[in-house]
Amino acid sequence: MLNQEQFIITLTNTGEQAIALVHNKLFDLIIINTVLPDMDGLDIYKIIKRIDLYQYIPIIFVSNTNDYQLKLACLEYGADDFFHQSHQQ
Template identity: 35%
Template sequence: MIDLVRLILGRRGYTVLGANGGREGLDLVRKELPDLVLLDLMMPDMDGWDVYHQIKSEPLTRDIPVIVITAKAQDIDKILGLRIAKVEDYISKPFSPQELIDRIEQVLSGRQNFVSEEN
């Protein structure tokens, strides 16, 4: 999935960094402090929700928006993600390239508005 996301977003001018597991991803987030995290819930070595909670519990990373991408498409999973965990968005697999771009741009534009309102 990383290669597909890299291809889709690279064509739009985004820089995409990828990780092959939860621990590697968490280390990358801590090191790079990205503008946005796309997080798959089903990863080797560390559950996606554990990664999410680690990101949101650390002062340097807690304000980074997270979009969950997952094969778990049931309503209860979306409710847990959006309402309880408070992820910025929840995308179910399979998704179209345009859906991914639209969701990312929506989250990033909301973040820019939030930052400019603070200043």
């Protein structure tokens, strides 16, 4: 749904890269995968939400797994939404 013609999109491959970016730039929306090579998505969320500028910026989670407990945990911590990313084509 998001394309670069309408939005400026910045992608990272690791949680450390994402955290470094939010310290240097203000984003209007953050989408976090629940599983990254170096960190858990929920841990990244907690770090970002400790930054004053990001207290009211929406953060959405996406996950390849349909883990209800993970979804519940993300929403309980205050995530704005959670989507299960299906691999069906």
